[in-house]
Amino acid sequence: MSAVNRDGWTARRGLETRERRTLGALALLLVVAVGLSLSVGSTFVDPARVIGALIGTEDGGIRLLVVEWRLPRALAAVAFGAALGLSGLVFQTITRNELGSPDVIGLTTGAYTGALVVITSGSGSGTAVTVGALVGGFATAAVVAALVAGRGDLGYRIVIIGIGVSAVLASVNAWMLLRARLEVAISASIWGSGSLNGVGWSQLRTPLLVIGVLGLLLLCARRGIWALQLGDDLARGLGTRVTATKVGLLALAVGLTAVVTAAAGPIAFVALAAPHLAAALVRPGPVHLAATALLGAALLTVADVVGQHAIPGRAIPVGLVTLVLGGAYLIWFVLRSARRLT
Amino acid sequence: MTDAHLLVAEDLSLGYGRDTIVEMLSLRIPPGRITAIVGANACGKSTLLRGLARLLAPRSGSVLLDGRSLQTMPSRDIARTLGMLPQSPSAPSGITVLDLVKRGRHPHRTWLQAWGPEDDDAVFEALTSTSVLELEDTPVDELSGGQRQRVWIAMALAQRTDVLLLDEPTTFLDVAHQVEVLDLLVDLNDSGRTIVMVLHDLGLAARYADHVVAMRDGAIVAEGAPGDVVTEDLVHDVFGLRCRVETDPVSGTLLVVPIGRRRTHESP
Numbered sequence: 151m152s153a154v155n156r157d158g159w160t161a162r163r164g165l166e167t168r169e170r171r172t173l174g175a176l177a178l179l180l181v182v183a184v185g186l187s188l189s190v191g192s193t194f195v196d197p198a199r200v201i202g203a204l205i206g207t208e209d210g211g212i213r214l215l216v217v218e219w220r221l222p223r224a225l226a227a228v229a230f231g232a233a234l235g236l237s238g239l240v241f242q243t244i245t246r247n248e249l250g251s252p253d254v255i256g257l258t259t260g261a262y263t264g265a266l267v268v269i270t271s272g273s274g275s276g277t278a279v280t281v282g283a284l285v286g287g288f289a290t291a292a293v294v295a296a297l298v299a300g301r302g303d304l305g306y307r308i309v310i311i312g313i314g315v316s317a318v319l320a321s322v323n324a325w326m327l328l329r330a331r332l333e334v335a336i337s338a339s340i341w342g343s344g345s346l347n348g349v350g351w352s353q354l355r356t357p358l359l360v361i362g363v364l365g366l367l368l369l370c371a372r373r374g375i376w377a378l379q380l381g382d383d384l385a386r387g388l389g390t391r392v393t394a395t396k397v398g399l400l401a402l403a404v405g406l407t408a409v410v411t412a413a414a415g416p417i418a419f420v421a422l423a424a425p426h427l428a429a430a431l432v433r434p435g436p437v438h439l440a441a442t443a444l445l446g447a448a449l450l451t452v453a454d455v456v457g458q459h460a461i462p463g464r465a466i467p468v469g470l471v472t473l474v475l476g477g478a479y480l481i482w483f484v485l486r487s488a489r490r491l492t
Numbered sequence: 493m494t495d496a497h498l499l500v501a502e503d504l505s506l507g508y509g510r511d512t513i514v515e516m517l518s519l520r521i522p523p524g525r526i527t528a529i530v531g532a533n534a535c536g537k538s539t540l541l542r543g544l545a546r547l548l549a550p551r552s553g554s555v556l557l558d559g560r561s562l563q564t565m566p567s568r569d570i571a572r573t574l575g576m577l578p579q580s581p582s583a584p585s586g587i588t589v590l591d592l593v594k595r596g597r598h599p600h601r602t603w604l605q606a607w608g609p610e611d612d613d614a615v616f617e618a619l620t621s622t623s624v625l626e627l628e629d630t631p632v633d634e635l636s637g638g639q640r641q642r643v644w645i646a647m648a649l650a651q652r653t654d655v656l657l658l659d660e661p662t663t664f665l666d667v668a669h670q671v672e673v674l675d676l677l678v679d680l681n682d683s684g685r686t687i688v689m690v691l692h693d694l695g696l697a698a699r700y701a702d703h704v705v706a707m708r709d710g711a712i713v714a715e716g717a718p719g720d721v722v723t724e725d726l727v728h729d730v731f732g733l734r735c736r737v738e739t740d741p742v743s744g745t746l747l748v749v750p751i752g753r754r755r756t757h758e759s760p
Contacts, residue, residue: 161615383578389571389599434584
C-alpha cells in the first residue's frame, strides 16, 4: 500500500469552492433580507441612511425608527430563524426522519398550550407566559418520548405519535380559547398566530442570550450529531454514549424551539424546511450546520418582511406566512417522498 | 497493533424484549486470527456478534475485553480497541467517501481537540488499504455495492482498532465482490488484527477463517479449525442440509456442495 503517493495528502479539507459560494450567497441573502426589513415600512428609509443609523451617523427620528424599532425585530427574525433551523436539524437527526421536526411532532403546539394555560388563568405577565411556553414545550417532548419508547422504527413512530399529540393539543388549545373571556382570547390568539410584532430590545435580551448559550452548547456537542447520523449501532461502536447524547441534544433542541415559541408564538415551517434545503445545497457535516442556521435566519426574515408588507396597510403575523408556506411545502414534500417510494 | 487483545464471552445470555436468543454461551475469540461465526438464519449468530460489540447488553454473564467487562468500561475506551461494522449501515445522504471515513476517527477525538497528523495517517491508510483513495470525493450514494462495502470497512479501519467485528460483510455482494472483501479482511489480519465475522456461506467461512464457530438455537454446536468443524454431519446438524464436503481445487480448503432433492446424480 506504500505504492500510493501520499505527498501533501491530508484529510483536512476546507470548504469546496461550490460550498463557499453557497454559504456566501446565503449570507448575502440574509443581509439583503435584513436590509429590507430595516428600510421598508410605513416610512421608507433608503439603504444609505439605514447604514448611517446603524453606525451612528444618523440621529433623531431615523435612528429611533431603524435602531430602536426595526432592528430588534430584524435581529429577532435572524436569531429565531437560526434557532428553529438548528433545532429542526437535531430533531431530524435523532428521529432519523426528515419529517421529525419540532413543529410537526407537536412541540410548538405544546408550547402554545403551556402559554394558553398561563394566559387564560389570568396571570398574563410576559415572564409567566414565557415560563408557561417552556414548560409546555418540554412537557410535550416528555409525553411524546414516553409514548414512543419501545421497539420498532423510532423515526416513524415519533412522527405519527407526534402528529397525534399535536392534534390533541390543538383541540385543547381551541377549547381553552373558547372558554376564555373575549379580550383574553383575542390577545392569546394574537400570540398564538406567531408574530414578531412588538418585539423590542427589552423583550429580546433574554431569548437572544438563551439562544446564544444553547447554540454554543450545540456547537460543542456537534460530533455527537455526526455519530448519530450513522445510526445507533455505528454511533455506539464509535464510542458514543447514544442515549445520553440523544437526551442532551434533544434538550438543547427542545430548548431552542421553546424559547422561540415563548418569545414569538408558534412559528411553523422553518425547523422543517431549513435542514432539508441546506442538505440539498451542501454536504453533511459542519457546513450543513452553518447552512441550516443561515437558511433558517433568511427564511424567517423574508417571511416577516412579506407578512408585514405584502398587503399594504394590513400586516400579517409571520406565523401565518410560515404556516401557509409550511403547508404547501409539506404537501410537496410528502408527494415527492411518495413518488420516490413507488 | 502491538499485543493482541483477548475477547471472551462468559456464560453470556442475550435477548430482545421477552425473547432470549443466546443462552449461557461461552466463547474465547483467538487473538490475531480470523473467526467466522456460522449457522442457519435466526440461530443467534448476529445477536452474539452484537453482544460481543456491546450493542446489546447481556441478560446475564459478561463479555470481557482483556479481562475487563465491557459493561464497566467507558464506551470511548472500548471504541479504541474494538470496531464494529453492522450488517447494513446507512450513510447520511450526500456524504462523500472521505467525510464518511473521517467519522471513523470519532473515538480518538474530543470536542476540544483539532484534527491531527495521526488522524491523517489513519484515514489515509484506511483509504489506501481498501483501495478507495481515488473515490475520496465521490458521494457514497453513487457507489456500487462492492465499493460501498469497502468504504464502510475503511471507516471501521480509520478507527484503528485491533479487534474488528463484522456482521455479514459480504451480504448483498456478488461473488467477485464477496471474495474481494474477504481477501481484504485477510490482508488486515496479516497486519495483526483480530477479525470476527458472521458469515452465512460455509464454503467461504471454511476458506477464509482460521477458526469456525457453528451455532444452532443460540448455542455453539462446534468450534475449531475449519477442517474439524465443517463436516458433512455438522452441516446436516446445523443447517438441516445434506451435503458433500470436498477439497476446493483452488484453495485446498473445504468446499461444501449441497445435495438437496433435485438435480443431483444420486437419487435422494
